[in-house]
Amino acid sequence: xxxxxxxxxxxxxxxxxxxxxxxxxxxxxxxxxxxxxxxxxxxxxxxxxxxxxxxxxxxxxxxxxxxxxxxxxxxxxxxxxxxxxxxxxxxxxxxxxxxxxxxxxxxxxxxxxxxxxxxxxxxxxxxxxxxxxxxxxxxxxxxxxxxxxxxxxxxxxxxxxxxxxxxxxxxxxxxxxxxxxxxxxxxxxxxxxxxxxxxxxxxxxxxxxxxxxxxx
Amino acid sequence: xxxxxxxxxxxxxxxxxxxxxxxxxxxxxxxxxxxxxxxxxxxxxxxxxxxxxxxxxxxxxxxxxxxxxxxxxxxxxxxxxxxxxxxxxxxxxxxxxxxxxxxxxxxxxxxxxxxxxxxxxxxxxxxxxxxxxxxxxxxxxxxxxxxxxxxxxxxxxxxxxxxxxxxxxxxxxxxxxxxxxxxxxxxxxxxxxxxxxxxxxxxxxxxxxxxxxxxxxxxxxxxxxxxxxxxxxxxxxxxxxxxxxxxxxxxxxxxxxxx
Ligand SMILES: Nc1ncnc2c1ncn2[C@@H]1O[C@H](COP(=O)(O)OP(=O)(O)OP(=O)(O)O)[C@@H](O)[C@H]1O
Ligand SMILES: [Mg+2]
Numbered sequence: 233x234x235x236x237x238x239x240x241x242x243x244x245x246x247x248x249x250x251x252x253x254x255x256x257x258x259x260x261x262x263x264x265x266x267x268x269x270x271x272x273x274x275x276x277x278x279x280x281x282x283x284x285x286x287x288x289x290x291x292x293x294x295x296x297x298x299x300x301x302x303x304x305x306x307x308x309x310x311x312x313x314x315x316x317x318x319x320x321x322x323x324x325x326x327x328x329x330x331x332x333x334x335x336x337x338x339x340x341x342x343x344x345x346x347x348x349x350x351x352x353x354x355x356x357x358x359x360x361x362x363x364x365x366x367x368x369x370x371x372x373x374x375x376x377x378x379x380x381x382x383x384x385x386x387x388x389x390x391x392x393x394x395x396x397x398x399x400x401x402x403x404x405x406x407x408x409x410x411x412x413x414x415x416x417x418x419x420x421x422x423x424x425x426x427x428x429x430x431x432x433x434x435x436x437x438x439x440x441x442x443x444x445x446x447x448x
Numbered sequence: 449x450x451x452x453x454x455x456x457x458x459x460x461x462x463x464x465x466x467x468x469x470x471x472x473x474x475x476x477x478x479x480x481x482x483x484x485x486x487x488x489x490x491x492x493x494x495x496x497x498x499x500x501x502x503x504x505x506x507x508x509x510x511x512x513x514x515x516x517x518x519x520x521x522x523x524x525x526x527x528x529x530x531x532x533x534x535x536x537x538x539x540x541x542x543x544x545x546x547x548x549x550x551x552x553x554x555x556x557x558x559x560x561x562x563x564x565x566x567x568x569x570x571x572x573x574x575x576x577x578x579x580x581x582x583x584x585x586x587x588x589x590x591x592x593x594x595x596x597x598x599x600x601x602x603x604x605x606x607x608x609x610x611x612x613x614x615x616x617x618x619x620x621x622x623x624x625x626x627x628x629x630x631x632x633x634x635x636x637x638x639x640x641x642x643x644x645x646x647x648x649x650x651x652x653x654x655x656x657x658x659x660x661x662x663x664x665x666x667x668x669x670x671x672x673x674x675x676x677x678x679x680x681x682x683x684x685x686x687x688x689x690x691x692x693x694x695x696x697x698x699x700x701x702x703x704x705x706x707x
Contacts (some may be wrong), residue, residue: 349515350552350611354566354618355542357535364569368556438556 236410236421246403247425253317253389253399254429257324264325266367272337275358282296283333289325295391298323303395320392324385339374340366379403379437383430400425435438462490462552465522466622466653467512472521474507481507483677485521489622494654496664496685499674500700505657508674509626512655526621529591536691542570545615546625549631551607553599554615559586560595563614571618578617585613589643608657609643611637629660659704661689673697 236243271283290298304318313319343366349362393402404422408415467489474482481504489495497505509514512523514530514537523530525544554562563582567573573581586592589609591602597640599607608628615623624643628638641663648654648667658664664671664685671688673681673696681694692698 314543344552346548346550346552347554350546350548350554350614351543351625352538353515353541353546354614355538355540355570356566359570364565365554365556372556 234292235414236417237408239411239418240420242403242407243250243400243421243425246398246400246422247428249397249399250386250401251429253320253324253392253397254382254386257321257328258385258388260321260325261328261332261381261385262378264329266334266336268329269336269340270362270367272333273362274403275338287333290327291334291375293327295323295327295388296394298327299391299395302326310447319393320389320395320397324388328381328385328387331384332378335374335377335381336367336370338377342373343369344383359433375440376436376437379433383433386426386429386433464482465489466491466493466526466657467655468522469508469512470522470524472511472523474504474511474516474517474620475519479679482511482518485679487672487679489653489655491621491653492651493670494648494652494656494668496668496671497655497657497674498664498671498700499680503674504624504677505674509546509624509655509657512622513541513546514622515546542566542618543621544694545618545620547608547611547615547625548627549627551599551604551611551631553607553611555599557611558596558598559591559602562599562610563617566614581616582613585616586610588616589613590639595689602618603636604632605639608632608636608640612640612643612647616647620654623647625654625656625658627657627659665686665689673700675700 268283268286272287274280274283299320302313302323303315306319307313313322340362344417347365347369348361351365352358356364389399390401392399393405398406401423404418407418407421411418459555465488469485469487472485472487473480485508487508497508499505504584507516511518512525512530514532514597517532525540528540530538553559554565557565560582561578563585564575564578566574567578567581582596583592584694587611591609591613593604594602594606594610599610602610612623612628628642628644632640637660641660644654644656644663645667654667656663656668668685671683671685671702672679673683673688673692675696681688681691681692681697688697689701692701
């Protein structure tokens with residue numbers, strides 16, 4: 233137990249790295265995922281095809297493979313990325329954007345078509361219809377599934393441990409090696425720090441949900 | 449070019465063609481929903497479209513602002529061919545107001561914001577000007593005191609009057625109404641019809657799908673009877689309701705009158 237206290241600074245480093253990966257990839261995924269979703273409901277067929285293709289690739293490729301692509305394959309093709317966090321963030325974003333896209337898209341589909349028709353009928357273009365009328369309403373139904381996607385992302389950051397990023401899981405592995413009698417405590421410490429991120433996210437989700445679903 | 453008093457007397461005072469459909473056809477898969485429709489609505493005219501369920505009234509109405517595409521034929525609004533898509537279409541839609549059976553007020557915006565959105569975003573009006581005009585319109589349809597509520601907090605009749613104000617805020621050349629009162633409780637129908645009668649008396653060009661005979665008699669210049677995708681009969685309201693020519697119209701009227 234004392235060794236856990238002793239290892240706290242290392243836990244903290246791992247924790248902040250995991251938080252950094254989760255927050256940066258999370259924000260990027262929300263942005264790109266939403267853009268992808270607008271592609272998928274675009275009146276232009278070419279955009280719909282691009283959107284669907286990217287989503288299927290992101291959604292159906294194991295995350296480890298996505299990491300391998302950005303950490304090993306892309307550099308071997310001559311596209312050198314700085315090692316460590318950057319390829320990890322790219323891989324997590326590519327993967328998570330696909331899930332964000334699908335959550336946002338189902339939110340868009342949950343908005344009554346009459347809303348979009350009324351928007352078009354007063355002369356709004358298709359981008360305005362989407363951004364002013366459909367998306368704001370879609371966000372309401374989309375918050376709970378999105379938080380699930382972000383919680384999954386937080387846990388998925390652990391894949392980066394296999395690719396030279398010392399985040400929580402990698403830290404835990406190192407500590408377990410350094411303090412063999414306390415393996416259980418070290419792993420519980422790791423789990424605790426993940427919960428520090430995911431449980432407040434869930435609570436926040438509940439709060440936002442109550443806040444935005446006020447009328448219809 | 450305002451008209452007042454009896455619709456018949458006003459007919460001769462109607463203006464130039466504002467909405468012109470020529471040879472319009474529309475299919476939903478195998479189903480032929482609009483069959484070679486020719487129809488002209490003149491400036492200041494109030495046209496009532498009537499007919500059995502599934503006859504194509506909504507489709508006709510929605511084709512006029514291209515919420516429904518057509519297979520062939522042409523639709524002109526104020527002399528301009530209806531653009532197929534893009535900015536041109538959006539601009540033209542801004543000139544054509546539409547009121548839906550199910551109101552379709554923007555659920556995430558207040559009553560006032562509902563009315564201001566189009567003028568600000570599609571016409572580029574300043575917020576202050578849009579607000580002043582919106583309040584004027586809400587006052588005109590009798591819901592100014594509800595302006596800060598969300599649509600869901602209003603009764604159906606109030607929501608539909610807001611929807612009319614939202615359409616009017618674009619200063620449309622023509623207003624389309626697709627069964628504006630058929631989703632309403634009976635006691636709210638008249639408050640909406642009153643607003644529409646008022647609008648008609650101010651000279652607004654209107655295409656109204658409705659079975660409200662009272663409205664047709666009071667405000668319409670012409671009734672068009674549709675059945676099975678065809679315009680079967682056209683007549684002045686009085687003539688249509690008392691002495692319809694076609695068998696199909698007689699049959700239809702006998703059904704709705706016995707209710
Ligand atoms: N989006 C659609 N896809 C397929 N068929 C449709 C669609 N919209 C309408 N229809 C069909 O087209 C026909 C005409 O429909 P429309 O809504 O224009 O009739 P209507 O005269 O407005 O009827 P109602 O009085 O019931 O509103 C109907 O048979 C309807 O089932
Ligand atoms: Mg209809």
